[in-house]
Structure formats: C-alpha cells, structure tokens
Amino acid sequence: MWARCATIFRLGIKELWSLWRDPMMLVLIVYTTTLAVYSAGKAQPETLNHVPIAIVDEDVSTLSQRIATAFFAPQFVGPDLIAPQDVDPGLDAGRYTLVLHIPPNFQRDVLAGKVPRVQLNMDATRMMQAFTSNGAVQQIVQLEVAEFVQRYRSVPAPAIDLAVRARFNPALTPAWFGSVMELINIVTMLSIILTGAALIREREHGTVEHLLVMPVTPAEIMLAKVWAMALVVLVATWVSLTVVIRWAIGVPIEGSIPLFLLGTVLHLFATTSMGIYMATLARSMPQFGLLMVLTMMPLEMLSGGITPRESMPLWVQYVMSLAPTTHFTELSQAILYRGAGLSVVWSSLVWLLAIGAVLFALALARFRKTISQMA
CATH class of the missing domain: 3.40.1710.10 (abc type-2 transporter like domain)
Structure with a gap:
C-alpha cells in the first residue's frame, strides 16, 4: 500500500514538473485566476455611466x-x-x-x-x-x-410601506456576484484543461510508452494526474479568492474558506476525471478543444450560476443534477455568500463525491482500453 502511494506521489511530481516546463499553461493559470476574475467582477457597471x-x-x-x-x-x-x-x-x-x-x-x-x-x-x-x-x-x-x-417636485404617497431588505448583498453590487461565479467556472475549466492536456501531451511526446514498460498500473497513472493537477488548481483558487476577490475587489466572504476548499477538492476529483475521459476520446489538442467547447457551455450556463435552476425546464434540472458543476455552484454560493456550514452543504458534498467516483471509474475504464490499444 505504501509502495503504491509512493509511486502515485512520484508520478504526480513528474506531472508538476511537466506543467512547470509548459509556459503557456502557466500563463493560462495566472491569467484566468487573476485578470479574468477581476475583469468579470468589474466589467459590469453598477450604474449608468456616460450613456450617449x-x-x-x-x-x-x-x-x-x-x-x-x-x-x-x-x-x-x-x-x-x-x-x-x-x-x-x-x-x-x-x-x-x-x-x-x-x-x-x-x-x-x-x-x-x-x-x-x-x-x-x-x-x-x-x-x-x-x-x-x-x-x-x-x-x-x-x-x-x-x-x-x-410647479414643484412631488412624489405621491404610497398606499403601503414596502420595506425591502436585500440579504447577503445589501447594495446589490454586481461585482460580488460576477467575480465569484467567474472563479467557479474557472475552477472547472482549468481542471479539465490541465488533466486533458497532460495526457494528450504525453501521447504526442511518446512518454506514454515509457510508462507502459514501468511497473505502474493505469489507476496509479490516473491518480497521479488527478492529485497533481487538482493541487495546482486548488492553490490557484485559494490565491484568487484571497487576493483578487477578497482584497482587490472587496467582496466580503461570509463562510468558511476551508469548507469551501473541501468542496473544491471533491469537485476537482470529478472534473479532473472528466478531463482524462475527454482526453482519451480526442486524438489531438484541437479535437480536445472542440470537446471543451461542447462540454463547458452547458456546464456553465445550466449549473445555476447564471440563472436560477428553478427557472429552467424540469428535464434540464433533472439532467443537470448529475453534473458536478451544479452541486459545486450551489455549495459555493451557500458558503461564500450566505455563510452556510456543513449542516447545510453536506448533501452537495455527498453528491460531488458520488459523481466523482462514477466519473473516475468511467475514465479509468476508458484509459485502460486506450493503453491496451497502444500496447
């Protein structure tokens, strides 16, 4: 058992070194978690400004x-x-x-x-x-x-006194919503791209054949890619949430950041497995990019981050309940906006763990089939 853990650890370190030597991926990580999040929070004007x-x-x-x-x-x-x-x-x-x-x-x-x-x-x-x-x-x-x-400005007295109290965002500031939702989408996008690109890069460079002659199993190879890429995205998420959203934009975080990071880990377990599965379907990076477009659009638009799920057709709600982004969005909004604790978000955590286990099993089966064909 310890020998297998050591093998997974060493293979994960190899993945981190490969990522470190890829400047384009590093630029993508830095840009999406800093400038992209900041611009998403500040791009929506709060009031009218210089309308011609x-x-x-x-x-x-x-x-x-x-x-x-x-x-x-x-x-x-x-x-x-x-x-x-x-x-x-x-x-x-x-x-x-x-x-x-x-x-x-x-x-x-x-x-x-x-x-x-x-x-x-x-x-x-x-x-x-x-x-x-x-x-x-x-x-x-x-x-x-x-x-x-x-001859004078007057406002008719209303028949009732309607007291409006906006919970969790009293000033209805768009930056509070846009920045956090952008970070949630970026977590999904980065995890899929990094794991998928890592597998395709090994296939294109011929290093998969080297792994086949080593005493490692497909499960160990997959787990190494999952933990390495998930760690990178998790650190980038924590930095973006702390430095960009909390400090630069000024969004107050009400809930527990460790609890949010726990949900992020479970979500990354699912999305990194999804990235490996998509990489086994694609034969090149351009094909993988096309699969990304077809996958990311419904995951982002139908997860409840842009419009409430209650306003969608029932069949869409049922289908998207099987997507990890739906539960991650629900969990993130509950923790970061409303300060919810474990007693509120435990069901989302269970859903993410179950969906991640299913996606990992499917990706592992597909990965084994791909390796057997290469052998």
Whole structure:
C-alpha cells in the first residue's frame, strides 16, 4: 500500500514538473485566476455611466428644454440636439445609444391635460446599457413633466410601506456576484484543461510508452494526474479568492474558506476525471478543444450560476443534477455568500463525491482500453 502511494506521489511530481516546463499553461493559470476574475467582477457597471444620448426637440418649449437639461454627467453624456433626419444615421453609426424624440406642441398638450407621446429610440445592440437606461429615461421625463405641471417636485404617497431588505448583498453590487461565479467556472475549466492536456501531451511526446514498460498500473497513472493537477488548481483558487476577490475587489466572504476548499477538492476529483475521459476520446489538442467547447457551455450556463435552476425546464434540472458543476455552484454560493456550514452543504458534498467516483471509474475504464490499444 505504501509502495503504491509512493509511486502515485512520484508520478504526480513528474506531472508538476511537466506543467512547470509548459509556459503557456502557466500563463493560462495566472491569467484566468487573476485578470479574468477581476475583469468579470468589474466589467459590469453598477450604474449608468456616460450613456450617449441625443434629443430631437420639435417643440422648443420651456418644458422640452427642462427635459433636455435633466440628462447630465456622469450618467449621461451631454445630449446632442439633432434633427429628425439625423436619428437613423446616428443610431446606425453607433454615436448614440438613446434618442429622445419630443413632438411638436408637447408643452401645450401637457398643460391641456392630454397625453402626448414621446418616442425613445434605443440601440439594443448595447443591451445592458439600453436596458438600464430605459427605465432611467422614463423616470426623468415623468418627474420633469410632473414638476412642470405642479410647479414643484412631488412624489405621491404610497398606499403601503414596502420595506425591502436585500440579504447577503445589501447594495446589490454586481461585482460580488460576477467575480465569484467567474472563479467557479474557472475552477472547472482549468481542471479539465490541465488533466486533458497532460495526457494528450504525453501521447504526442511518446512518454506514454515509457510508462507502459514501468511497473505502474493505469489507476496509479490516473491518480497521479488527478492529485497533481487538482493541487495546482486548488492553490490557484485559494490565491484568487484571497487576493483578487477578497482584497482587490472587496467582496466580503461570509463562510468558511476551508469548507469551501473541501468542496473544491471533491469537485476537482470529478472534473479532473472528466478531463482524462475527454482526453482519451480526442486524438489531438484541437479535437480536445472542440470537446471543451461542447462540454463547458452547458456546464456553465445550466449549473445555476447564471440563472436560477428553478427557472429552467424540469428535464434540464433533472439532467443537470448529475453534473458536478451544479452541486459545486450551489455549495459555493451557500458558503461564500450566505455563510452556510456543513449542516447545510453536506448533501452537495455527498453528491460531488458520488459523481466523482462514477466519473473516475468511467475514465479509468476508458484509459485502460486506450493503453491496451497502444500496447
């Protein structure tokens, strides 16, 4: 038993040295766990910022001018006053995200108690900016019109007092969500890439034949690759969580980091086995890359990290309950956001262990078949 453990340890050290001599893989690890996580947390603007807007003022009244001056920095770029024929060219050229069209006799109709129509044209290719600014423009126009008619700004008293308390993210800061979810996706991606690339690299360099003549079993070879690549991803995850997410971005971590790392180890056991299985199916790195695309997209999009699983069709929920990313995402959100303990996440840990055991068995059977064909 001790001899086998020593063999697995030495083979794992060989994998670490091979990774150390691969500068592209090292750059990938450093970039994904630092700059990629930081940009994912900071790339989503929290408020409107310098939205380009233009106004078509066919009324040229006091009210229309009040509306035009209500759009100011830093939420909006100072609005350009343009003619109606310049609307489509401006939107087509991407100079404006919003164009507000105020019709003739707008002020007169408002004072007469009519309901004039104001048209807001949006460049929906800038989806997030257009979606956020749509409600802001409507609110600004309505407040300016109400103030002009009533001669003072007032807000009608609500019939009820609705007290909103946002748990776990009081300010609804997007960086708290984006950075952690990016790290969760990167853990899955790196573990699959590193183990799969290590096996394919050995096949391309002919070192698998050297292993076949050594007194080692396929299980020992696989376990060495699993623990070595999992250790690299685990250390990179801890550094990213501590330095980038907690310190650079300022996301408060509520739960136990050791418990999160325990869940990460079980998740890495499953995903590294998945990487080895995919490497036995692919004959080259380009084929492995194509398999990565087909695998990573559903794992990331349907795991519950982007949209809640409850909003997905039932059959998708049942299928994705067999994926390790689903339980790892659930576990990570519970620990890092809500401060959950072992009594809450134990079921996710059991699921990850069971899924990892099944994936390891499948990968081992496929790996043995591949080695026998090479022999």
